[in-house]
Each structure stands twice: as structure tokens, then as C-alpha cells.
Amino acid sequence: MNYLGFIIKASLFDFSRNKGRTFLTTLGILIGVLSVVLLMALGLGLKKYIENQFESLGANLVYVMPGSKKTIMQGGGMIGGIKFDDKDVAKIKRLKTISSIAPVVAKSGAEISANGKSEIVEIVGSNENIVPIFNLEIERGRLIEKSDMEKSAKVVLLSKTTVEKLFGSSDSAVGEKVDLAGQTYKIIGIIKSKGGGALGGSGFDDHVYITYKAAYSFNPDKKYYAIYFKVTDKEDINTTKEEVQSILSKRYDEDEFSVMEQTEIMESVNSIFNIINSVLVAIAAISLVVGGIGIMNIMYVSVTERIKEIGIRRALGATKNDILYHFLMESVLLSFMGGVLGLGLAYLIVALVQSIFPAYINIQSILLALGVSSIIGVIFGVFPSKKAADLSPIDAIRYE
Amino acid sequence: MAAIIKLENVWKEYRLDGDLIFTALKTINLEIKTGELTAIIGPSGSGKSTLMHIIGLLDQPSKGKVIINNKDISHLTDDELSILRNEFVGFVFQQFNLINKLTVLENVMIPAIYCRKKTEINYKDNALKLLERFGLGSKINSYPNRISGGQQQRVAIVRALIMNPKMILADEPTGNLDSKTGKEIIELLRRLNKEENKTIVIVTHDPEIALLMEKTIKIKDGEIV
Numbered sequence: 001m002n003y004l005g006f007i008i009k010a011s012l013f014d015f016s017r018n019k020g021r022t023f024l025t026t027l028g029i030l031i032g033v034l035s036v037v038l039l040m041a042l043g044l045g046l047k048k049y050i051e052n053q054f055e056s057l058g059a060n061l062v063y064v065m066p067g068s069k070k071t072i073m074q075g076g077g078m079i080g081g082i083k084f085d086d087k088d089v090a091k092i093k094r095l096k097t098i099s100s101i102a103p104v105v106a107k108s109g110a111e112i113s114a115n116g117k118s119e120i121v122e123i124v125g126s127n128e129n130i131v132p133i134f135n136l137e138i139e140r141g142r143l144i145e146k147s148d149m150e151k152s153a154k155v156v157l158l159s160k161t162t163v164e165k166l167f168g169s170s171d172s173a174v175g176e177k178v179d180l181a182g183q184t185y186k187i188i189g190i191i192k193s194k195g196g197g198a199l200g201g202s203g204f205d206d207h208v209y210i211t212y213k214a215a216y217s218f219n220p221d222k223k224y225y226a227i228y229f230k231v232t233d234k235e236d237i238n239t240t241k242e243e244v245q246s247i248l249s250k251r252y253d254e255d256e257f258s259v260m261e262q263t264e265i266m267e268s269v270n271s272i273f274n275i276i277n278s279v280l281v282a283i284a285a286i287s288l289v290v291g292g293i294g295i296m297n298i299m300y301v302s303v304t305e306r307i308k309e310i311g312i313r314r315a316l317g318a319t320k321n322d323i324l325y326h327f328l329m330e331s332v333l334l335s336f337m338g339g340v341l342g343l344g345l346a347y348l349i350v351a352l353v354q355s356i357f358p359a360y361i362n363i364q365s366i367l368l369a370l371g372v373s374s375i376i377g378v379i380f381g382v383f384p385s386k387k388a389a390d391l392s393p394i395d396a397i398r399y400e
Numbered sequence: 401m402a403a404i405i406k407l408e409n410v411w412k413e414y415r416l417d418g419d420l421i422f423t424a425l426k427t428i429n430l431e432i433k434t435g436e437l438t439a440i441i442g443p444s445g446s447g448k449s450t451l452m453h454i455i456g457l458l459d460q461p462s463k464g465k466v467i468i469n470n471k472d473i474s475h476l477t478d479d480e481l482s483i484l485r486n487e488f489v490g491f492v493f494q495q496f497n498l499i500n501k502l503t504v505l506e507n508v509m510i511p512a513i514y515c516r517k518k519t520e521i522n523y524k525d526n527a528l529k530l531l532e533r534f535g536l537g538s539k540i541n542s543y544p545n546r547i548s549g550g551q552q553q554r555v556a557i558v559r560a561l562i563m564n565p566k567m568i569l570a571d572e573p574t575g576n577l578d579s580k581t582g583k584e585i586i587e588l589l590r591r592l593n594k595e596e597n598k599t600i601v602i603v604t605h606d607p608e609i610a611l612l613m614e615k616t617i618k619i620k621d622g623e624i625v
Contacts, residue, residue: 006513017501312497315458316559317486317514319479393458397497 011330014302022334025298028291029338029376030345033369035284037346037361040368043277045359047270053203054266056194057135060099060234061262062241064092064227064248068255069264082256083223091247092229097236102130103224105215107181112158112208114166114178121162121208123181125215126228131157131191133228136204141174141189144211148188152213156185160193161205183217185210237261288372291338292380299331299384310388311396324389331381332374339373403431403467404566404599405455410464412450412622424450425622428464432567432601437593439610440603442619449571451619452603456569457485483516490560492589494572496552498544498559504531505540508559515563523562530558534588550581557588567599568592574609586612 015022066081089103105125112121124130128144139160148155156178163170166178176187194204216222231240241259248257260268303310310323318326343366350359412425424447432438432455442448453459454466457473460481465472468488476484490511491497498507505527512523531540534554544552553573560568570589574582586609592598602609610616618625 003513013501308497309499312499313510313514314482315456315485315491315497316511317482317563319482319514321479322482322514394453397458397493 007326007329008333010326011333014330015334021298022337025294025334026338026341028294029288029335029373030291030342032285032288032291033339033342033373034345034349035287036281036372037343037365037369038349038359039277039280039284040365041346041350041359041361042357043273043280044362044365045357046277047273048358048360050269050273051266054262054269056204057133057262060231060237061133062229062231062237062244063260063262063265064088064229064244065258065260066225066256067258069258069260069268082252083221083225084227084257085223088248088251089224089227092227092244095240095243097231097233097240097243099230099232100129100133101227101229102126102133103212104130104226104228105212105219105224106226107215107218110181110208112162112166112178112180114176115168117166119162119165121180121206123215123218124207124209125212125219126209127212130209130228133230134204136194137192139190139192140170141187143189144209149211149213152211152216154183154185154214155188155210156180157189157191157209158187159191159205159207162208163187163190180208180210181218185214285372288376292335292376295331295334295377296380296384298334299327299381300387302330303327303384303388306388307391307396307399310391311393311399314391314393315397320389323391324385327385327388328378328381331385332377335373335377335380336370339370342373343369402434404434404469406431406465406467407454407461408465408467410454410461410466412447412454412459413462423622425454425461428624430617430624432599434566434599435593435597436599437590437614438601439613439616440601440619441605441607441610441616443605446619447622448603448605448619450622452569452571452601455567455601456489456491457481482514486511486514487517487563488566490563490565490568492553492556492560492568492570492573494575496544496549496556496576498552498555500543500545503541503543504536504547504555507544507555508562511559511563527558527562530561531555534558548581549577550584553577553581553585554588557585557592561592561598567601570600570602572604573602574604574606 064084066083084103086103089101092098093101103126106122107125108122110121110123112119127149128146131138131143144155144157147153158173158178160170163173167173167176170190173187173190177184178187191209212219212224231237241261244259248259313323347361350361353359407428407430410425410428411423414422414424416422428451440448440451450459454461460466460474460476464474466474468484473481473484499510502510508527508531509523512527515523528540531537534557536551536554536558539547539551539555544555547555557568568589573585573589577585586602589600589602590612593600602613604610
């Protein structure tokens with residue numbers, strides 16, 4: 001029997017004799033690992049979801065937004081700050097590398113009602129280019145056209161999801177009238193659903209598109225919150241961004257606006273998101289510490305119960321370290337078992353929520369969970385084990 | 401014959417609360433030779449347990465030398481002492497000191513687990529042979545609290561023999577047994593001494609047992625008398 005095999009076997013044997021106690025001790029670590037792994041899985045799922053949303057916008061998309069990159073990264077982009085106007089749009093439009101451009105005003109939390117039903121949507125006021133820029137496809141009816149822009153027509157594009165919520169079916173909704181933020185609009189087209197907007201956030205399916213001129217009703221200063229444009233050739237993205245930067249620098253301070261690609265925005269969203277997720281995981285990790293204290297407690301009990309056994313082993317030739325490793329192995333195994341069970345349970349829960357949320361557990365979470373639970377076993381096991389190892393063999397063997 | 405363990409002017413003192421010093425052993429000089437059957441006898445409180453701990457390498461003297469293989473071991477570290485204990489002494493205790501949650505065979509194998517020497521010896525085979533020889537062949541998978549006191553003490557003797565130590569140190573080996581079983585155990589130890597030339601030291605308060613030994617070391621108030 002080799003030494004390691006022996007101490008593992010001896011530990012498992014002790015666990016099997018104290019099943020209830022072992023289970024309760026393990027439970028502390030189980031809950032800790034479960035909450036950490038689940039939060040990480042949810043975080044990863046959310047990140048993936050956001051990335052998918054951005055990717056669905058297509059490539060070569062550039063945003064001009066108020067605020068410096070730094071404030072946008074910190075999530076302070078849209079609030080306050082400058083707004084853009086027609087002059088800016090016209091100047092950027094002159095660049096030859098740009099294929100299409102859409103100035104945008106937006107109003108979230110607007111009420112749309114028809115047929116006695118109402119929904120909360122986000123109004124996007126823009127031009128005929130916005131729907132193609134967002135890579136959205138029309139299912140029925142037509143897109144906003146230049147003529148709509150010229151006439152400031154009160155026409156609206158709705159997602160299939162919104163239409164179905166209001167009318168039950170999208171079959172005959174084109175041409176119907178809806179009440180949008182207190183004004184009457186005519187539905188001219190229905191956009192294919194893109195999914196998203198779960199978790200209570202606003203996704204593409206919650207957007208309704210009107211002309212920016214029609215949006216003047218809630219945007220009296222006739223300015224834009226952002227300008228989106230697409231660059232024809234991917235190679236030209238950087239030079240185009242620089243040119244737009246220099247055009248706008250003539251009117252605004254460098255830190256009042258940013259020209260960003262969607263990947264940069266995604267990075268900034270991710271960075272905010274990572275911070276939030278890390279904080280949540282750190283809070284959950286507190287429960288791991290509590291679990292560790294539980295292990296420490298039970299290890300002290302275990303040492304006290306086995307003083308005589310320790311004495312016997314010492315008399316028969318076990319060194320202090322033999323005893324130390326013996327107890328340390330026990331506490332690591334306890335903690336590790338909790339880690340494995342917690343991970344298993346997390347897997348189960350992730351599999352169950354898979355249909356409503358794309359949470360997933362990556363290899364890092366697994367290694368972290370198992371690694372951290374083992375380390376906790378060492379940290380919280382070392383003091384009780386040291387106590388056991390430092391017992392005098394003579395006193396220990398006489399202990400009754 | 402060569403001495404396997406020699407104590408030279410050994411003192412053991414304990415510091416009690418305050419500045420009081422209790423002297424458990426004074427100027428102990430003794431020598432145990434290979435193949436001897438020795439009794440250490442003395443009333444309780446005489447210091448015989450302390451002496452046994454020092455001979456058994458469980459404790460070290462405050463003063464004096466403990467010489468094993470011509471080497472003074474009184475300054476060995478705790479680890480070195482543990483390793484030496486594993487190879488050099490086989491203990492038999494009054495309380496048997498078997499671990500109840502381990503089987504008879506597992507108990508016998510404990511010293512082998514802590515053996516630091518690389519060896520070809522198959523301890524498990526040896527353990528099985530010894531158990532068979534001591535009439536415990538059918539008990540290898542039993543737990544100590546399921547067998548009789550005499551059987552438990554025989555298991556303890558097998559455990560003491562497993563590393564083939566230079567010396568068997570038995571501390572009141574009959575103290576927890578009825579007189580008949582006690583006699584059997586003493587007889588067993590005597591036979592090991594006679595037939596296999598094992599060096600055996602029995603610590604006892606019982607003069608009858610001492611009479612059965614070749615040599616008796618009497619101890620009183622921490623001194624050999």
C-alpha cells in the first residue's frame with residue numbers, strides 16, 4: 001500500500017463513518033462553489049449574448065457618440081454631453097469611403113398602443129439607412145424610404161414580435177394605425193424578429209423605427225444622439241475613423257465625442273460587465289470562506305477525537321509531517337468533494353436554464369472551482385493538522 | 401554480546417508550574433544486550449514509564465546519553481527519532497493500542513506505512529504469515545473491538561514484529577488481561593526470545609513476571625536500585 005493511497009483511503013474511511021457530519025461540512029463548500037460557478041456561468045452567458053447582438057450588426061459599422069472613450073467605457077456615454085446636428089452628418093457623408101450613414105435619436109420607455117393593447121418600446125428616429133445598417137430584414141411591407149423622409153411622414157417599422165403582441169398576428173398589420181407616444185403612426189413594414197431583449201433589457205425586437213423628422217416631436221432641438229455609418233471596405237475603417245475624428249474636432253473638443261467601431265463598444269461593454277461580474281463572484285466567494293471555516297471547525301473536532309490514534313501512529317514511527325499530511329489530506333478531500341458536488345450541481349442548473357438563457361461553464365470555471373476548493377482545504381486544514389502533528393506522542397497515546 | 405541500547409547517566413526532569421522541577425529519573429546507567437529478556441520493575445510513580453519512553457525513543461533525556469549502535473541519539477530531531485523508532489523498537493502496550501476502525505491486518509501494517517527505507521520486503525506477506533503463526537489467520541479482516549483481549553494483544557505483538565525491530569518493548573503487556581491469558585502472552589514473548597533470539601524488555605509492576613525474565617532492573621524513585 002503506498003503512502004498517498006493509504007492516507008486517501010484512511011480519510012475516505014473516516015468520512016464513511018461520519019456520513020452526516022461529512023455531508024454537512026461539505027455542504028458549505030458545495031454552496032460556495034455552486035454560487036461562484038453559477039455566477040460565472042451566467043456572466044459568460046450574458047457576455048456571449050451581448051457579443052452575438054453586436055455581431056449581428058454586421059461588420060464595418062462605426063459609431064459616433066458623445067463623450068470620450070473613457071467615459072463610454074465607464075458607462076457614462078449617453079448621459080448629458082453634446083449632440084450632433086445635420087452639419088456633422090453632411091460633412092461625414094462627403095467622405096468617399098462611407099457607404100451609408102444614419103443619424104439617430106432615441107427615446108426609450110415609449111408606449112405603443114393599438115387594438116386596445118399596449119407595449120413599451122424604444123423609438124429609434126433615423127433615416128432610410130438605419131434598418132440595413134443594423135442588418136435587419138423586412139418581413140412584410142417596406143422600409144422607410146427617402147420620400148417618407150421628405151414628407152416627414154408619420155410611418156413606423158415594427159418588429160414581428162411587437163406586432164404579434166399588439167395584433168396577435170402579423171398577417172394584416174401593415175397599413176394599420178398605432179398610437180406611439182401620443183401620436184398616430186401608420187405601420188409600413190414589419191421587421192423579422194432577431195431575438196434578444198431577454199433579461200428585461202431592450203433588444204432589437206423592442207425597437208420601433210420612425211423618421212428622424214417625425215421624431216422632432218420629442219426632439220425639439222433637432223439634434224442627434226449618435227451617428228452610425230458603414231464603411232465600404234474594411235481596410236478603410238481606420239483612416240475613415242481618423243478623418244471623421246478630424247472633421248468633428250473642428251467643432252467639438254476631443255473628449256466630447258468618440259468615433260468607435262462596434263468591437264470597441266463591445267469591449268467597453270464587456271469591461272463594465274466584467275467588473276460587475278467580478279464583484280458578484282467575489283461576494284459569492286465569501287460563502288466559500290464560510291464553508292472553509294466549517295471545515296476548520298470539524299477538523300479540530302476530528303483531531304480531538306483521534307488524539308489517541310495520533311499517539312499510536314507516532315509511537316509506531318509516524319513523523320510530525322506524516323500526521324500533518326494525514327489530516328491535511330482529509331480536509332482537502334472534504335473541501336474538494338464539496339467542490340466537485342457544487343460543480344456537478346452547477347452543471348445541472350446550467351443545463352436546466354439552457355433553454356431560456358445561454359449560460360455556460362467554461363474550463364476556467366471548472367479549474368477555478370476545483371483549485372479554489374482544494375486550496376481552501378489546505379488553508380483551513382493547516383491549523384487543525386498542525387495541532388495534531390504537534391501533539392506529544394507520549395501524552396497522545398495516554399489520552400483517553 | 402553487544403549492547404543494542406545503552407543509557408549513560410541519564411536524567412529526566414520536568415518543569416512544573418512555577419520554578420519547581422520534578423526529577424523523574426536520576427543517574428540511570430543501564431545496558432540491554434542483543435537477545436536479552438529483561439524486566440524493568442518498579443511501583444507506580446517510580447519512573448519506570450519515563451524510562452520506558454526513553455528506551456522506546458518516545459522521549460529524550462534532559463541529561464545524559466542514549467547510545468544505539470555506538471551512536472548517541474539524545475540530540476536527534478523529532479523526525480529522526482520517529483524514523484529510528486519505526487525501525488528499532490516494536491511496542492506492545494497495556495491498552496493494546498490498536499486502532500479500532502482499522503482491521504487486524506491494517507493495524508499490523510501501520511508501521512510498514514511509515515517505513516522510510518526502500519526495501520524489497522513484502523510486509524503484507526510477512527504480516528499474513530505472522531498472523532497465521534499467532535493463531536489469528538481467521539481474524540485478519542476483523543476489527544480489534546470484535547476479538548478477545550488475548551487476541552488483541554497478540555495482534556499488537558505481531559504489529560511489534562512486523563518491522564523486524566532490534567527490540568520489543570512491552571509496557572505492562574498483561575495489565576488488561578486475565579491471569580491465564582496474561583501468562584500466555586508472557587509465554588509467547590519468552591518463546592520469541594528463546595526461539596528467535598529477540599531482545600525483549602518488559603516493563604511491569606508484577607514481581608511474578610519479573611521472575612520469569614533473565615534479568616531484572618529494579619527502579620525506585622527514579623533510580624535503579
